[in-house]
Amino acid sequence: MVKKYHEIRDPICNFIRLDINERNILDSQPFQRLRNITQLATTYLIYPSATHKRFEHSLGTLELATRVFDVITNPDNVYHDQIRDALKTEDLHIWRKTLRAAALCHDIGHFPFSHAAEELLPEGKTHETFTLKLILDSEISNILKDKLKLQPKDVAKLALKPKDYQKEDKTIEYSNFEAIMSEIITGDAFGVDRMDYLLRDSYHAGVAYGKFDQYRLIDTLRILPKSENESEPTLGIEEGGIHSAEAFCLARYYMFSQLYLHSVRRVYDLHLVDFLKKWLQGGKFQNDLEAHIRLTDNEVSAALLKAAKDNSESAHEEAKRLVYRKHFKKVYEVSKQDLEKNIDALQVLYENLINQYGVENIKKDNYGKKGGKLEFPVLDDDSNKIKNSTDVSDILCNTPDLTTNFIFANPEIKDEVKKYIEENKNSILENKITELKEDNN
Numbered sequence: 001m002v003k004k005y006h007e008i009r010d011p012i013c014n015f016i017r018l019d020i021n022e023r024n025i026l027d028s029q030p031f032q033r034l035r036n037i038t039q040l041a042t043t044y045l046i047y048p049s050a051t052h053k054r055f056e057h058s059l060g061t062l063e064l065a066t067r068v069f070d071v072i073t074n075p076d077n078v079y080h081d082q083i084r085d086a087l088k089t090e091d092l093h094i095w096r097k098t099l100r101a102a103a104l105c106h107d108i109g110h111f112p113f114s115h116a117a118e119e120l121l122p123e124g125k126t127h128e129t130f131t132l133k134l135i136l137d138s139e140i141s142n143i144l145k146d147k148l149k150l151q152p153k154d155v156a157k158l159a160l161k162p163k164d165y166q167k168e169d170k171t172i173e174y175s176n177f178e179a180i181m182s183e184i185i186t187g188d189a190f191g192v193d194r195m196d197y198l199l200r201d202s203y204h205a206g207v208a209y210g211k212f213d214q215y216r217l218i219d220t221l222r223i224l225p226k227s228e229n230e231s232e233p234t235l236g237i238e239e240g241g242i243h244s245a246e247a248f249c250l251a252r253y254y255m256f257s258q259l260y261l262h263s264v265r266r267v268y269d270l271h272l273v274d275f276l277k278k279w280l281q282g283g284k285f286q287n288d289l290e291a292h293i294r295l296t297d298n299e300v301s302a303a304l305l306k307a308a309k310d311n312s313e314s315a316h317e318e319a320k321r322l323v324y325r326k327h328f329k330k331v332y333e334v335s336k337q338d339l340e341k342n343i344d345a346l347q348v349l350y351e352n353l354i355n356q357y358g359v360e361n362i363k364k365d366n367y368g369k370k371g372g373k374l375e376f377p378v379l380d381d382d383s384n385k386i387k388n389s390t391d392v393s394d395i396l397c398n399t400p401d402l403t404t405n406f407i408f409a410n411p412e413i414k415d416e417v418k419k420y421i422e423e424n425k426n427s428i429l430e431n432k433i434t435e436l437k438e439d440n441n
Contacts, residue, residue: 010056012199013063021147022100028143029293030108030134034058036296040201041116042268043259045325047205054107054114057200061185064192064218065103068184069096072223072235079384083223083233090177098150099181102158106185106193108134111285111292112300116269117276122287128164130292132156138289161186176233180223183235189245189376189389190221190235198251201259209254212247220244224377228386236377239392246395249374256369256402263330266365267408271321271328278315279303328363329414332421334405342429346405349421352428353407357417361410371399 006023008016018026025031034055043050071077073092078084109131111117118127134140141152153172157165158181162174174182185193195214202210220241225231237245259265277283279300286292307319321327338345350364374396378387390397409417 008059010060011203012060012196016059016063022104024143024147025101025104025140028139030138030140031104033293033296034108036298037110038113038297041113042272043205043265045268046262046264050205052200052204054110057196058104058107060196060200061106061193062100062103064195065099065184067218068192068221069099071218072221077222079379080225082231095181097148098154099158099184101144101148101150101155103185105135105140105155106131106159112295112297113272117273119273120276120280120284122284125287128160129168131159132165132168133289135159158182158185180233180235187235189374194252198255201255205259207259209258210251212251213244217241217244217248222379224379225386226377227388234377236379238379239381242378242392246393249396249399253400253402261367261402261404263406264327266404266406267327267363268322270363270365271318275304275315275318275322278318326411328408329411330406331409331414331417332407338429345429348429349407349425353417356420357413361413363408365404365406367404369402371401373397374399
């Protein structure tokens, strides 16, 4: 008897189930490649157990997307007549299949070491560009059409955010229901891509920052009008789940501030980029699907080891930084007070330091994502009226910014650089302000 369903054990979702047709996606070369794409790039050099891959993250996204779909399309969870009528006109069985396929495929376009080296992608391209190409133009496309009886474009629309798909094809339009299905995977408020990576990364790194009550959060998700005055449907939540939503939001903040933006992880990523600029042909990844499928972390890691051991290799110094843990050391982090004194404080200090010590001995890293309000509709438990999340929760009104402003130095001169910054920082920043004022006059 042919087995119709396959179960995969997972530390986050317990069991992940796929039918025999979905298994064909799993067995495809583009998807199997994800076994060799590290989820958290160089983070394993700081958190040794953070060696998990995009493969298991994609499976987890499939499972969580299915749970969300089943909750929000359950007739008992639909409070609004207009939304209930809209659901009746949809073939929910087909949408469920399409969503599951999209969740599986949403990350197949990632390059080696995931986000760490995305600045080296071909000009104007993102990993979403390659996800789209693989869904539409690789063996994945044939599997979707022949095995699952799905249209690849329908799957692609759910796997990518609308803005990412429309960047590649301006003719693409999303219906309200397609937008909601895409939001299940990629949404900023309740996307299961984010849910899974926070829980999974937290588990594998051995930290507690990314944990939240996924079960309560998913069980209270609903399709709701955007507001009392806007009928356009979107993902929202029952008021009883607001604390789970706050915990989800805070989990993201803490994971970024404590793990993803860890200063040593950031400098290892910089060293990786420096290596790849010399190792890759033309200093960039190729704009070619076949080359993309062939290249994984394994090839890069092998090249790193070879270059680190051979001082005749052009990227020998860069490889040594990673392989032998000779990374640059953090010598300064720009403060709020520095930025109040000079909004360009990081760049000003960096330019001064490379003039003093040489560009080969100093690195900077800046990353910034604005916080602010996280808005989504909330269904009042008593009145059945729609509220705004920011009217219900002070936490969701004031999500913190996520920023880094690091300066790193060659470990051989780090103490000297630290002393120089300590003695000269104020005059450097003030002199630059004076120079700018004089230029304006």
